[in-house]
Each structure stands twice: as C-alpha cells, then as structure tokens.
Amino acid sequence: MINYFFLCIENIKMAKKEKIKLVAEDVSTEEKIKQAATKVFTQKGYAATRTRDIAEAADINLALLNYYFRSKEKLFEIIMLEKMQKFFSVLMPIINNDATSLENKVENLAANYVDLLTANPDLPLFILSEARTNPGIFIKIAQNKDFLQESVFVKQLHQKRPDINPLQFVISLLGMCIFPFVMKPVLQKMTDIGENDFYTMMQDRKTLIPAWMKAMFKTK
Amino acid sequence: MINYFFLCIENIKMAKKEKIKLVAEDVSTEEKIKQAATKVFTQKGYAATRTRDIAEAADINLALLNYYFRSKEKLFEIIMLEKMQKFFSVLMPIINNDATSLENKVENLAANYVDLLTANPDLPLFILSEARTNPGIFIKIAQNKDFLQESVFVKQLHQKRPDINPLQFVISLLGMCIFPFVMKPVLQKMTDIGENDFYTMMQDRKTLIPAWMKAMFKTK
C-alpha cells in the first residue's frame, strides 16, 4: 500500500504521461489498457491471461501494452495493487475508528463489503488465488504486519470476549461477507441460484450478519 | 460425480493398465504422475502448471505424461474430479442423514471439514478458483442441481427458521469452515500468524462454529 505510487509512477517517463493524460481528461490509451487488463486479469487470473487478450479487449496493438507498461508482470502489479487498495480502503477506516462501537463496526463492515463486492464480484477470488500462486507480489506490499492486532476493532473484540482469540471473529465476519462471492461460481454451477436470487441474499446479509455476530458474541 | 469412473477409465487400454497395477500393488508410474499432478495443480492452478513441472515432480520423462493421460487437460479433469469427490463425500452423507438433528449435522460438518482441510489446505482455493477460470469442467460434473435444496439439512433449516432463506445458513456455515483456508495465504503474508497458531485456531473452530450456529438460529 505504501509504495503504491512509487510502483505506479515507476519511472519519470510514465509520470509525465500520466499527468498529461489526467489533464487532458480523455480516456487515454493507457487507461483503456488498464481497464481491459483489470477485466481480463480479474476474470481469468494472471497465468491464464494472454497479453493478446488484453490488447484485444482494449482494442489496441499488442506492442502498446509493452510500450506503456513494459511487461505483463508490471501491468499486473499495478492492477493488483489497485485492487488491494480498494479492499483496504474499506477495511482500515472502519476497524480503526475510536468513535464507533464494536456492533457498529460490524454493521459498517457488512454493509460496505456487500456493496463493494456486489459491484466487484470477482475481486476476492482474484486477490485470494493470486496470493497463493504469485507470492512475490504480496511481499512488495509492505504492510505493517501488526495492523490487525493493533486495530481498535481487535481490541474491542478482546474486551468483549477475552476467552476467544479475536481473530476467530475477524475471520468469521470476513468469511460471511466475502465467502459468498468466492463461492458464487461454484454455487451457480451446482444449484439453480440465479443472479437475482444471489443479489437479494447478499442485500439481506447486510442485516443478517450484524445480527448473527451479536449472537455469536453472547455464546457461553 | 456420476461419470467419474467413465472419465477415469476412459478407454480399455487404461482400464487394463489400472487393474494390472492395482494387483501389482507397487507405486506405478501412472500413480506417480497422478500424485505429482495433484500436488502441482492444487498449488499453482491449471494455467500456471507446466506439464514439465509435473514430469519433474514425478521424476518421469515428459512423454510419459501424454502416454498415460493423453493430455494436460485430461489429467487435470481426473485430478479435479477426485478433489470434488473428496469434498462431496464429506458433505453428502451428513446433510442427507435422517437420523441426526440439525445441531448434530452442524457439529459433524465443522469437525469433518476442519480435518479434511487441515490435511488438504489448498483444496478449496483450487476448486473455487478453477470453477471461475475453467467453467467447462464443472459442466461435465452432472450433479443434480437440486441436491442441496432437497437435502434433509435444508429442510431442517427451513423448519427451524422459516423466515430466513436456508441457503443463508449453509453459506455461512461453509464460509466459517472453508474461508479460513481460502484466506490462509493472504493471512500469512499480512500478519504474523504462523502454522501452529493457525492449526490451533482451526481445531478450536470445531467447537466454536457449532456454538455460533446455534446462537445464529436463535436470533430474533
């Protein structure tokens, strides 16, 4: 997260280009490539994606991809870092808020993640599976390894239930929000759940998950 | 699931071989390849796996892979079907048992899946991510699309809470069992959770998840 801009504006040439394009405000070739890459990478994963797929989706010449981003790997890193940022920009402000209660944080997390993932359904599977296949990239994201343990959220969880590892609740909460979207491809191939049913269920989860978590806090 | 053996013993030649090898009881070349393929495929996914990786891991000549399994894709299908079977051979008997209570089913599912996934940590991410990338294979698995809706488990859930879609509970339960393993690669790269901590937490979940689910059933 920290070195996101460093990586993104990796050399001066690109920095120049980016600025020009931002001022110009048009959908630049660079942006077209990035959008196409986001689509193809998140749908098929890094290994299954061909640079030619991206070029075709972006409706550009293949050489342009390398001209703008040097390599498939560099382009992928940019996309991945953006996606990770999206994830953490939801998580961090909520779990570190001193002013909200534990219950309130749970409500916020459920609502915000359901909305984020409804808009980006294959985001979780993309991040989670690339973390396994492509470990190198996650090392570059110099995240403070204690950000979770030191969060207000974890402290509130510990206060509420000192007898249970707070991470158990964190994993369950994230699982209840994220897992449906991870499971979606399998679910849709194995059952008759359609797009509308799924959407309704996810919306219902905004209230179900907080209610469930409250009940889980109270178990003896 | 249904056509598993049909696919596996795709032609008479292979059927012959298999029988001979089973009788002979030695670790046949075919079995060596399958074991190596299982390892590499589940770790790296289909697209990122090179047939040469498998050959090297199995310590055999590359041509043998094609001799025994015709193609990378055919080999993959066999591995995938075995893995799916592993998953469903845990799920099906439990959710279709008339003799056990709802609470008992939850206990069984939690305990059995924690054990299964502790022994096969990258099984879920393998299945879930290939379902997205490689949709063709899941069509071949001619699963009855109503097996879940018609299960005793879903009926018991409906009886307990007619006001909530039973699938909401199913997804949450599976999520609480499976998601930790899906999240494991990311979790380990972002926090200081070691292998031992993770193991302990998963064992604790065998009792936590049933307790939580019971509490969730009671929410107003």
Next chain:
DNA sequence: ATTTAATTTAATCAAATGATTAAAATATTT
C-alpha cells in the same frame, strides 16, 4: 514551417510449452 518528441503500427524474435514420433528397453506370453 521545421524540428523534435510522443504514439501507433506491422513484422518478427526467441523462448516456452503441449504434444508426437520412432526407436530402445523391459516385461509378458507363447
């Protein structure tokens, strides 16, 4: 208007990769 810089195109390269082939080695049957 001319020069310089940035962008785009078409053609091509080199390496990687799934697969095949023909011959050699080993096992099985007659």
Next chain:
DNA sequence: AAATATTTTAATCATTTGATTAAATTAAAT
C-alpha cells in the same frame, strides 16, 4: 527361447506467447 506387447527414452514439432524493433504517423515545441 522367440515372439509379442508394454513401457520408457531422446529428439523434435508446431503453436503459443511475451517482448522487441524499425518504420510510420501524429502531436508538440521552437
């Protein structure tokens, strides 16, 4: 022991794929 079938090896193919190059085109600066 000879003949036959099975298994293994080494060499090679044909494609695919990420990347490059040199030329053409367009935009920007002087």
